[in-house]
Amino acid sequence: MGNRTVIILKITEKKVVSITYSLTANDQHIETVDASHPMLFLHGNSGLPEKFEDNLVGLSKGDDFHFTLLPSDAFGTREEEDIVDLPIENFYSEDGKLDSEFLAVGKIIPLTDEQNNHHKAIILEINESEKFIKLDFNHPLADKTLHFTGKIIEVREATKEELDHGHAHGLGGHNH
Numbered sequence: 001m002g003n004r005t006v007i008i009l010k011i012t013e014k015k016v017v018s019i020t021y022s023l024t025a026n027d028q029h030i031e032t033v034d035a036s037h038p039m040l041f042l043h044g045n046s047g048l049p050e051k052f053e054d055n056l057v058g059l060s061k062g063d064d065f066h067f068t069l070l071p072s073d074a075f076g077t078r079e080e081e082d083i084v085d086l087p088i089e090n091f092y093s094e095d096g097k098l099d100s101e102f103l104a105v106g107k108i109i110p111l112t113d114e115q116n117n118h119h120k121a122i123i124l125e126i127n128e129s130e131k132f133i134k135l136d137f138n139h140p141l142a143d144k145t146l147h148f149t150g151k152i153i154e155v156r157e158a159t160k161e162e163l164d165h166g167h168a169h170g171l172g173g174h175n176h
């Protein structure tokens, strides 16, 4: 029997990484991603804060992690100017009515601006008499100090196709 070399991949940019984690923000539990639905992402392209990815560099399969991100390294600070009133007509459907299932206080809605950038906003107020909808474009985790605790489930090389697409394929990743 010959010698076998086991290569343990460490996380670096462009590796495909699968993790489980639990997130708290200002000591409040936000979410848990467990082993039944791990998060899969292409390192350097996760869509999560850069500092989040930085904290995983050098870790390998089976490693645990615990780290804290300050708001400045995570989702920034809340800005009053990101709370805006938009004309209610913008939200009418073709029959000139509001879709009350889609539009309700507390709901998060996707919006596209004139430059075709996608945004998410939470509805703070629907004022039908004064004909505006008040939206908060601040990230729900703005102003929060985030604490992640989790485990590296898998680290692998990205396929050429994944590198071309800029995202990971497979369970928990991009599916198309």
Ligand SMILES: [Zn+2]
Residues within 6 Å of the ligand: 161, 162, 165, 167, 169, 174, 176
């Ligand atoms: Zn793809």
